Amino acid sequence: MSYTEDALIEISGLSKSYGKHQVLTDLSLTLTPGIHALLGPNGAGKTTLVNILSTLIPYDAGRVRVLGRDPQKQRRQLQRLISLTGQYAAVDGQLTGMENMLMMGQLFGLSRSEAKRRADALLERFELSSAAGKRAATYSGGMRRKLDIAASLIAGPELIFLDEPTTGLDTRSRQALWDEINALAAAGTSIFLTTQYLEEADVLAERIMVLHGGSIVAEGTAAELKDRVGASTIQLHDAAGHIVETLPTRGDAAGLAAQLTRIAAERPEVSVTVRKPTLDEVFLELTGEPAAQDQQKESIPA
Numbered sequence: 685m686s687y688t689e690d691a692l693i694e695i696s697g698l699s700k701s702y703g704k705h706q707v708l709t710d711l712s713l714t715l716t717p718g719i720h721a722l723l724g725p726n727g728a729g730k731t732t733l734v735n736i737l738s739t740l741i742p743y744d745a746g747r748v749r750v751l752g753r754d755p756q757k758q759r760r761q762l763q764r765l766i767s768l769t770g771q772y773a774a775v776d777g778q779l780t781g782m783e784n785m786l787m788m789g790q791l792f793g794l795s796r797s798e799a800k801r802r803a804d805a806l807l808e809r810f811e812l813s814s815a816a817g818k819r820a821a822t823y824s825g826g827m828r829r830k831l832d833i834a835a836s837l838i839a840g841p842e843l844i845f846l847d848e849p850t851t852g853l854d855t856r857s858r859q860a861l862w863d864e865i866n867a868l869a870a871a872g873t874s875i876f877l878t879t880q881y882l883e884e885a886d887v888l889a890e891r892i893m894v895l896h897g898g899s900i901v902a903e904g905t906a907a908e909l910k911d912r913v914g915a916s917t918i919q920l921h922d923a924a925g926h927i928v929e930t931l932p933t934r935g936d937a938a939g940l941a942a943q944l945t946r947i948a949a950e951r952p953e954v955s956v957t958v959r960k961p962t963l964d965e966v967f968l969e970l971t972g973e974p975a976a977q978d979q980q981k982e983s984i985p986a
C-alpha cells in the first residue's frame with residue numbers, strides 16, 4: 685500500500701490487545717491535516733489509539749504513519765513534531781505556571797531564552813500571565829488544563845493530541861478551551877481530539893470518527909453522519925405546537941414535495957417541520973449506546 689505525502693495520519697489493519705482483551709481490531713483510517721474528533725463510548729479504545737499514535741505504547745499489527753513516521757520505529761523523530769495532553773493534566777503542581785512551561789521547553793531542547801520568550805507569549809494567549817508566578821497546585825481545574833495545553837505547544841508541534849480535553853470542566857471553561865482549539869487550528873496546527881461529547885465533536889471537528897467494537901464504524905462530517913443514519917422525518921404539529929404525528933421520508937426532494945402536498949390537502953389544520961436526526965440519535969444507531977451527557981463525567985480530577 686502506498687502512502688500519500690500530505691496525509692496527517694494513515695492507519696491500515698491496526699490491531700492492539702492487552703493480554704486476551706482485544707481493543708483495536710483491523711482498524712484503518714486516513715486523515716488529512718485539520719481538526720479531527722474521535723468519538724466513542726467509555727472504554728471504546730480512544731486513549732489506546734491516541735497513545736499508539738503519540739508513540740506512548742506499541743501496537744501489535746498493522747501499519748501506522750503519523751506525519752509520515754512510524755510511531756514505533758521513528759519514535760524520537762515523531763516526538764519532536766507532536767504533543768499530547770491527556771485526560772489527567774501532566775502539570776507539576778509544585779512548580780509555578782512559568783516553571784512548568786520552561787521545563788517543557790527544556791525537554792524539547794529549546795534554549796532558556798527561547799523557552800522564556802515562547803512561554804510569555806503562550807501564557808498571555810491562555811490568559812495565565814497573572815498566574816504565571818503561582819504554583820500550579822493553586823490553579824483551578826480549567827487553569828491547569830489550559831496550562832497543560834500551553835506547555836504542550838511550546839515546541840510548536842505540527843499535530844496536537846487532546847485526549848478528552850474538556851472532561852471535568854464547567855461550561856464556561858469548556859467554551860474557552862474550544863475557542864483556543866479553534867484558534868490553534870486556524871494558525872495551522874492539526875488537532876486530533878477524543879471526546880465522549882457529541883456536541884464537542886460537532887462544534888469543533890471538521891471530521892468525526894466513531895470508534896466502536898475496536899474499529900471505526902462511521903466517519904464524516906456531522907451532516908454526513910446524520911445522513912448515514914436515516915433520512916429526515918416530517919413532523920405534524922397541532923395548533924398548540926405539539927407533535928401529533930411523525931412520518932418517515934425517503935430523503936429525496938420529489939418524494940418530500942409529494943408528501944407535503946398530500947398533507948396540505950388532507951390535513952390543512954396541521955403545521956409541519958422537517959427534521960434531521962440529531963447526533964445523539966446517530967450515535968445510538970451506530971453504537972447501540974446512548975451518548976454521554978454533559979454533566980456525567982464531571983468527577984475526574986483536573
Ligand SMILES: Nc1ncnc2c1ncn2[C@@H]1O[C@H](COP(=O)(O)OP(=O)(O)OP(=O)(O)O)[C@@H](O)[C@H]1O
Pocket residue numbers: 702705707724725726727728729730731732733880
Ligand atoms: N494498560 C492496560 N491494560 C489492560 N487493559 C487496558 C489497559 N489500558 C486500557 N485497557 C482496557 O482497554 C479498553 C479501552 O480502554 P481505553 O482507555 O483506550 O478506552 P477509552 O475509549 O479511552 O475510554 P475512556 O473514555 O473511559 O477513557 C478498556 O476496556 C480498558 O479497560
